[in-house]
Amino acid sequence: MKYMGSKARFSKYLLPIILKDRLENQVYIEPFAGGMNMIDKVDGVRMANDQHEELMAMWHALIYDHWDPPQLLTEAEYQNIRTNQQDYPKHLVGYVGFNSFGGKWFSGYRRDKEGKRDYWGEHYRNITKQLPNLDGVILSCKSYLDLKFKKNSIIYCDPPYASTTKYRDDFDHKVFWNWCRKQSKLGHKVFISEYNAPEDFECIWEMPSKTTFSWHAENLSTKENIERLFILNT
């Protein structure tokens, strides 16, 4: 699924590192699963959490209720759902809200002036293609802080990245890194995607990347960043 901050293009590098020493039946869990663009390539016992209610309602409807989402919405329908979200089922609001510019929540109706791109068809095909690979994923919708883990879990974190622009940043990164320290010390294998980390974390992989959107900046400029994967230095 096209999703802001998607790790789709890095999954082929990240997953071999994260899953390298995975034991049989070792749980793989993502506290910030978003568009499920990593977990859809993992097998075995898997748990996907995200605190975005409509997003998780959408995944639940698609994976467990075999909901067939709409293949086309007019701009008027999109705007109506955007303005009157409370009048629509959450799973539909989730599906529509993320079919927006950059996979960013209700950031605007995508239309192609030349009529060449069928954005609703693409959204439909991307998501329905993912579904067979999400069969059996255990879903939850809560803050990562409220998650409970089975002993010795593999926890892959892809949180909202720390803002470099100081623009609207309501995710507490200090609390997050403390939580990572705590989970690592409890014996879980904790991997974190971020551009930067506190000094007691070690970068085990990096790759330059261009991003159009960030979780914190609402402009469309393209930025060069370095994607990194961290673990706690022990």
Ligand SMILES: C[S@@+](CC[C@H](N)C(=O)[O-])C[C@H]1O[C@@H](n2cnc3c(N)ncnc32)[C@H](O)[C@@H]1O
């Ligand atoms: C960068 S995105 C994850 C993208 C995902 N890895 C992918 O490839 O599609 C970060 C996600 O964290 C979620 N999130 C933000 N704060 C959260 C919190 N406190 N607890 C759980 N999820 C949270 C957001 O809803 C968003 O879906």
